[in-house]
Amino acid sequence: MRHGQRIGVFGGTFDPIHHGHLIIADELRYRLDLDCVLFLPAGRPPHKTDQDITADEHRLAMLRMAIDGDPYFDISMIDMENSGLSYTAESMREHQRRFPDATLTFLMGQDSYRDLPYWHKPGELVQHVRLGVALRPGVVVDSDYIEHRIPEVRGRVDLIDVPLIQIASSDIRRRVRQDEPLRYHVPVAVESYIRTHDLYRSMVQDDRF
Secondary structure: OOOOOEEEEEEEOOOOOOHHHHHHHHHHHHHOOOOEEEEEEOOOOHHHOOOOOOOHHHHHHHHHHHHOOOOOEEEOOOOOOOOOOOOHHHHHHHHHHHOOOOEEEEEEEHHHHHOHHHOOOHHHHHHOOEEEEEEOOOOOOOHHHHHHHOHHHOOOEEEEEOOOOOOOHHHHHHHHHOOOOOEOOEOHHHHHHHHHOOOOOOOOOOOOO
16 A cells, blocks of 8 residues: 555445445545545454354455456455454554555445444544445435434545445345346356355345345
C-alpha cells in the first residue's frame, strides 16, 4: 500500500461472492474516491454462530476468482487469520495498525448501518474510520437514533446511492439446491467452482443471510 492511501474495507461472509457484492464495492470505491477496496471475508462472525457457513478455503477461493484482474480489489485475511470470533471493531483496529498512514472507510449496506447500535463496540469502530453506506430501497434508518446511541458516528458517514441489484447469497444457495440457473448472478468462474465442488446442495436451508 502506498503512503496516504484511501482504503475501503468491505466485510462479509461472501458465501458465495456474487455480482451484487462486486457492483456495490466498485460503486462505493468510485463515489468515495477510494484507491482500493479490501474484501474482508469473515472468519467466525458472532451473529452467525448457529448457522452453517461454508469452509474458509472455498469462500476464499471463490472470492479470489471473482476479483481476479481488477486492479482496485484485493483481499484482507485479518478475520480468517483470527482464531476467535470476528468483530468488526477489532478487525478495523488491526487494519489501522497495519496501514497507519491510510484513511480507512468501512463499507456496508444500509441495513447493516441500521443495526449498528447493536454491534460489538460500535463507538470504537467509528472513532477512527469513516462509514461508506450503500443505500437500499425499503430500508428505513433512524439516523437521529443511531447518533443518539453512537455519538461518535456524527460527521463520519457517507450515504451513497448504488444501482439496485437484488441478488443475495442466500438466494444463490437456494438456486443451487433447486437446480436453478446461476448465470449472471455470480461470475462464471465462481459458478464453475460451486458446481465442481458440489457446494450448497447439502447445506441446511437458511435464508437469513
